[in-house]
Amino acid sequence: MVKKRIDPFNEMIYSRIPALLWGVLVYVAAMIFQFLTASLSLSSLFFSGLIAIHLILHWWSFYWFKKKPWIYFFIQGIVILLCVLAMQAASPVILIGLLPLLIAQSIGVYYHTLKIILTGLCFYVLFFLALILVNDTDDLTVYIPILFLILIVVVAYSILFFRQVKARIRTQTFLKELELAHQQVEELTLANERQRMARDLHDTLAQGLAGIIMQLEAVQAHLENQNTQRAQSIIKGSMSQARKTLGEARMVIDDLRKDRHDQYDLTETVKNEVNRFTTATNIPIRTKISVPQNMSPFFIEHTVYMIKECLTNVSKHAKASHVELVMVQQGDHIHLEIADNGVGFDEKKRESTFGHYGIIGMSERVRLLGGEIHLKSKKNEGTQVIVNIPLKKE
Secondary structure: OOOOOOOHHHHOHHHHHHHHHHHHHHHHHHHHHHHHHOOOOHHHHHHHHHHHHHHHHHHOHHHHHHHOHHHHHHHHHHHHHHHHHHOHHHHHHHHHHHHHHHHHHHHHHHOOHHHHHHHHHHHHHHHHHHHHHOOOOOOHHHHHHHHHHHHHHHHHHHHHHHHHHHHHHHHHHHHHHHHHHHHHHHHHHHHHHHHHHHHHHHHHHHHHHHHHHHHHHHHHHHHHOOOHHHHHHHHHHHHHHHHHHHHHHHHHHOOOHHHOOOOOOHHHHHHHHHHHHHHHHOOOEEEEEEOOOOOOHHHHHHHHHHHHHHHHHHHHHHOOOOEEEEEEEEOOEEEEEEEEOOOOOOHHHHHHHHOHHHHHHHHHHHHHOOOEEEEEEOOOOOEEEEEEEEHHHO
16 A cells, blocks of 8 residues: 655645735735825836736645745745835835735754755845835834834744644654554454454364264275164264364354363363274374463464364374374464374475465464474474473463
8 A cells, every 4th residue: 555645745734814814905005005104006006016926836835845935935025126126105014014024934944953044034135125225224123123124923833734734744744654554454454354354264164074084994994894783873963073074163253262271171171072083083193281270262272273274184194003192382382283104295395285275374373372383394203293382471
C-alpha cells in the first residue's frame, strides 16, 4: 500500500482568506485616503489593477513557495512600489498595510531566522525607498513607529497562526499514519486468519482422513489374511476416528477449537495419540514423557498437532518398524523429539517427501510457541524431528 504524503502547502491554503481580506481593507483605506487628500484619477484605476495583481499573486502564493519563494517576494515588492507611485497621497497606508503582511508570510515560508530577518530588512529598504521617491520623508518619525508596532502585531499573530498550522499538519499526518497502520493490521489479521484456517483444516480433516485411510488399509490386509475379527476391531476404531475428525472439523468451523484441550492433560493426550497410532499401524512406539501438569491449552493444542503430524508422516512415508517419542522438560524449555528407523529421505527434497503443508503447519505452530524446529534425515537411516519450546512463551 502506498503511503499518501500530506503536503503542508496544500494544508495551509486556507490561510489565504484572512490575508486577502486584509488586502481589500488596505485597498479601500487607500482609496478613501486618496479621495480625501487628492482627487481620484486614472492612477486610481492603475492602482486597482495593481492591487488585483497583488491579490492574485497572493492567492497562488503557495505554488510559488514550493519552487522559488524569493521570486514571489521580489514581484510583490515591485507591485507595492508601483502602487505607492500610483497613489502617492495614500503611500503610508499602502506601505504600512501591505509590507508587514509580506514579512509575516516569510515566517511561514522559510522557518529560518536568518532568511526572515533578511526578508524583513529588504522590505524596510523598500519602505524607505518608496517614501523617498514620493518625497514624503518629513513624517518618517511617525511612520516608522507605526510600521514597527503593526509589524510586531502581525508577526506575533503569524507565529501563533503558523504554529497552529504546523500542529494541524502533524495531527493529520498522525491520523493518516494511524489509518494506514489500521489497514495494515486488518490485512495482517486476515492473512493470519487464512493461515490459521489452512493449518487447522490440515491438522483436523487431512490428518483425520489420513488416519482413517491407514486403518482401512490395515482392514484390507487383515481381510486378505482371513483375520475377520481383527478387521472388525479396526473398523470400529475407524468409525470412532471418523466421528472424532468430524467433531474436530465442526469445532474449527465454529471457531471453538481453542477450548477443546482445556479438559485434557498433555501427557494423557499424547499417550492417547500414541495408542491410536499403534492400533492403526502396528508400529510400536517407545515413549518418555515428563512435562509439567499446568501446561496452557494453547501449548497443548499446538504440541499435540505437531506430534500427530509427525506420526502421520511416519505411517505414510517412513516404512518404519519402530518409533521413539521423547517429550521432557529441560531447564526452561520443553524438548520434543520424534525419531523413526524408516527409509529416511533426502533433506533437499523434504517437502515432497515429508508433506509440504505439514512442514508449513509445524513451522507456524513452533513459531507461535516461540520455539525452534530441526528436521534431520538420511537415506535408509530414518528421520528425526527435534522441537525446543521455551516455557516462558506459554
